[in-house]
Amino acid sequence: MTATRGLEGVVATTSSISSIIDDTLTYVGYDIDDLTENASFEEVIYLLWHLRLPTKDELQELKTQLAENMSLPDEVINELKAIPIKKVHPMAALRSAVSLLGLFDDEADVMEDDANYRKAIRLQAKMPSIVTAFSRIRQGKEPIAPRTDLSFAANFMYMLTGKEPEPIEEEAFNKALVLHADHELNASTFTARVCVATLSDVYSGVTAAIGALKGPLHGGANEQVMKMLTEIGSPEKAESIIREKLANKEKIMGFGHRVYRKGDPRAKHLREMSKKLTELSGESEWYDMSIKIEDIVTSEKQLPPNVDFYSASVYHSLGIDHDLFTPIFAVSRVSGWLAHILEQYSNNRLIRPRADYVGPGMQQYVPVNERR
Ligand SMILES: CC(=O)SCCNC(=O)CCNC(=O)[C@H](O)C(C)(C)COP(=O)(O)OP(=O)(O)OC[C@H]1O[C@@H](n2cnc3c(N)ncnc32)[C@H](O)[C@@H]1OP(=O)(O)O
Numbered sequence: 001m002t003a004t005r006g007l008e009g010v011v012a013t014t015s016s017i018s019s020i021i022d023d024t025l026t027y028v029g030y031d032i033d034d035l036t037e038n039a040s041f042e043e044v045i046y047l048l049w050h051l052r053l054p055t056k057d058e059l060q061e062l063k064t065q066l067a068e069n070m071s072l073p074d075e076v077i078n079e080l081k082a083i084p085i086k087k088v089h090p091m092a093a094l095r096s097a098v099s100l101l102g103l104f105d106d107e108a109d110v111m112e113d114d115a116n117y118r119k120a121i122r123l124q125a126k127m128p129s130i131v132t133a134f135s136r137i138r139q140g141k142e143p144i145a146p147r148t149d150l151s152f153a154a155n156f157m158y159m160l161t162g163k164e165p166e167p168i169e170e171e172a173f174n175k176a177l178v179l180h181a182d183h184e185l186n187a188s189t190f191t192a193r194v195c196v197a198t199l200s201d202v203y204s205g206v207t208a209a210i211g212a213l214k215g216p217l218h219g220g221a222n223e224q225v226m227k228m229l230t231e232i233g234s235p236e237k238a239e240s241i242i243r244e245k246l247a248n249k250e251k252i253m254g255f256g257h258r259v260y261r262k263g264d265p266r267a268k269h270l271r272e273m274s275k276k277l278t279e280l281s282g283e284s285e286w287y288d289m290s291i292k293i294e295d296i297v298t299s300e301k302q303l304p305p306n307v308d309f310y311s312a313s314v315y316h317s318l319g320i321d322h323d324l325f326t327p328i329f330a331v332s333r334v335s336g337w338l339a340h341i342l343e344q345y346s347n348n349r350l351i352r353p354r355a356d357y358v359g360p361g362m363q364q365y366v367p368v369n370e371r372r
């Protein structure tokens with residue numbers, strides 16, 4: 001038995017949800033470029049869960065179901081008010097709140113398909129409410145109730161700020177949600193599948209996935225990108241700082257990918273949005289700095305930007321707090337996690353690989369008093 005470090009190149013399951021072939025990303029056979037330009041996030045949710053695009057009536061039904069399930073139990077709001085909210089990372093709060101939500105769902109441990117689908121709707125609907133409630137409570141404000149007449153993207157921004165977004169902001173946010181929705185067997189999705197393959201429940205699967213997304217090598221990279229851009233401070237300083245980081249063998253956040261070699265097809269959409277939105281907000285230095293960094297990292301290390309690099313300046317331009325970037329990723333990616341959880345249940349087998357043991361050989365137990 002020989003281990004493959006990080007399971008690189010290992011094919012661990014079949015899936016009909018999304019694919020990455022020759023650096024092209026598709027959801028159920030639809031190119032990500034096509035979906036980003038044309039689809040609403042609600043259509044993408046339906047696509048991932050049903051493996052086909054919805055009719056007009058089916059889409060309306062999904063929108064209604066999401067709208068009806070957005071509000072949070074008082075206990076979850078009260079818990080967010082009880083935690084040391086100024087010290088807690090919102091991803092940790094989201095992880096705990098999703099786990100807590102499961103305690104107030106009478107169907108949490110009901111394993112029938114219909115019940116699991118209903119839980120998927122509830123989780124998809126309530127994740128934006130948790131993230132926005134966290135943000136409001138942290139500012140000493142009351143959470144804002146969701147509106148049934150707004151799109152998923154607009155509702156998130158409305159619950160965050162109390163204002164309806166401008167059409168260009170809603171469009172950008174919808175695109176970002178579409179771009180982050182699913183990505184084959186990434187670390188958090190794999191985590192969700194491993195968890196529910198024990199026939200554990202949907203809440204456990206999503207809670208585990210949030211924990212995996214939180215790390216800076218995965219979803220947590222978008223917040224780290226903004227931290228780096230803020231530290232660099234201006235496009236003029238980018239070159240020397242990035243060259244120094246590379247010389248010190250530091251990783252540049254938002255670059256590199258386990259699967260893509262030529263580049264992440266999502267990055268160009270976010271680059272374009274970053275250009276547009278930073279111009280609009282009068283802070284084009286974030287875009288200029290990002291372009292400069294991309295030039296250096298691609299020429300020095302042949303590492304193209306991934307989805308997290310330009311999403312940082314996009315979310316910043318939308319006025320979003322930097323530590324909410326990864327929770328927003330989760331608000332979108334939960335659609336993919338849920339699709340994979342439902343797919344795993346539909347054809348389940350326990351996921352249990354082996355380890356190549358490299359520790360000491362057989363040893364004799366020595367009582368503690370005799371040990372030296
Ligand atoms: C949504 C997402 O999860 S997208 C990924 C988000 N994560 C990041 O942006 C963090 C920065 N990037 C990385 O850490 C990596 O590229 C990962 C985690 C995405 C992929 O990791 P792996 O496939 O395991 O590649 P690994 O970390 O082994 O890197 C291979 C080589 O490229 C280098 N490298 C990879 N990424 C970077 C980077 N961002 N900056 C500098 N060097 C890098 C490594 O140092 C290593 O060099 P070496 O062979 O000389 O030691």
Ligand SMILES: O=C([O-])CC(=O)C(=O)O
Binds near residue numbers: 182258
């Ligand atoms: O696929 C991966 O390894 C990481 C990634 O880009 C994602 O989850 O969107």
